[in-house]
Amino acid sequence: MYEYISGRLDEIAPTEAIIEAGGIGYKVLVSLTTFSALQNSKGENVRIFLHHQVREDDESLYGFSSKDERTVFTHLISVSGVGTGSARMILSSMNSDEVRTAILSNDVNKFKSVKGIGLKTAQRIILELKDKIGKGGEEFTFDSTPASSPVRDEALSALCLLGFPKPAVEKVLASLLKENSSYTLEELIKKALKAL
Numbered sequence: 001m002y003e004y005i006s007g008r009l010d011e012i013a014p015t016e017a018i019i020e021a022g023g024i025g026y027k028v029l030v031s032l033t034t035f036s037a038l039q040n041s042k043g044e045n046v047r048i049f050l051h052h053q054v055r056e057d058d059e060s061l062y063g064f065s066s067k068d069e070r071t072v073f074t075h076l077i078s079v080s081g082v083g084t085g086s087a088r089m090i091l092s093s094m095n096s097d098e099v100r101t102a103i104l105s106n107d108v109n110k111f112k113s114v115k116g117i118g119l120k121t122a123q124r125i126i127l128e129l130k131d132k133i134g135k136g137g138e139e140f141t142f143d144s145t146p147a148s149s150p151v152r153d154e155a156l157s158a159l160c161l162l163g164f165p166k167p168a169v170e171k172v173l174a175s176l177l178k179e180n181s182s183y184t185l186e187e188l189i190k191k192a193l194k195a196l
Contacts, residue, residue: 002050002061009046012038014092017063019048028063029084031073032092037065053084062088072096079128081121090114103129132167152177155188164196172196 005028007021014035017028028048030038038046048063049070062084064070069091076087076099090099093114102110103126111122152173159169172195176188183191 001052004047004049005061005063006047007045009038009041009044012042017048019046019063026061028061029088030063031069031088033069033095034063034065034091060084066096068096072099075129075132076125079121079125081124086114086116086121089116102126149177149181151183151185151188154185155192158189159192159196168196 005019005021005026007019007026009017010020010025011018012035014032015029017030017035017038019026019028028050030048034048038048048065049067051062051064051070051073053060053062062070062073064073073087073091076082076090077084082090090111094102094110098110101107106126108119108122108126111117111125112119117125155173156166156169159173160166169192172192173188176183176191176195
């Protein structure tokens with residue numbers, strides 16, 4: 001729902017930040033990675049990318065110093081048994097690239113070293129997220145092309161409607177647009193259909 005918040009960093013602590021925007025102070029829950037990026041910016045204007053979580057009894061804003069960290073967070077909470085608290089703990093122990101590397105190299109022990117993450121959860125994270133990461137440590141697939149590309153978005157939508165799984169489509173589109181970012185919608189869909 002919310003993309004980011006821009007405003008004055010009023011307070012910063014290892015687990016939360018208060019950002020004043022439009023005369024309102026927003027409490028944003030952060031990881032240690034984001035805290036490290038922001039700790040010297042108190043009193044300055046900052047931009048934090050948001051993940052808005054609404055539950056029956058709670059509403060929270062999670063903030064990230066980069067879109068990349070937020071992408072990793074949303075992937076982590078998509079894994080069964082990994083909540084926002086665990087995902088924030090993982091991103092407090094590792095940065096986004098370290099999370100990717102741990103997943104690609106099947107490093108169960110790296111995840112197990114995070115407080116609250118057991119063997120089964122660590123294995124589930126690796127199993128469920130490995131397909132969402134490009135080979136050779138590339139970024140998560142939908143981060144490797146600009147999210148604002150209307151041609152890519154339309155092609156993704158069309159191919160998913162045809163019944164292809166979204167992660168596979170995202171991977172193929174990312175690789176095609178890396179080769180040539182000026183494909184027309186028709187060319188992109190035809191080439192993706194051949195690759196899928």
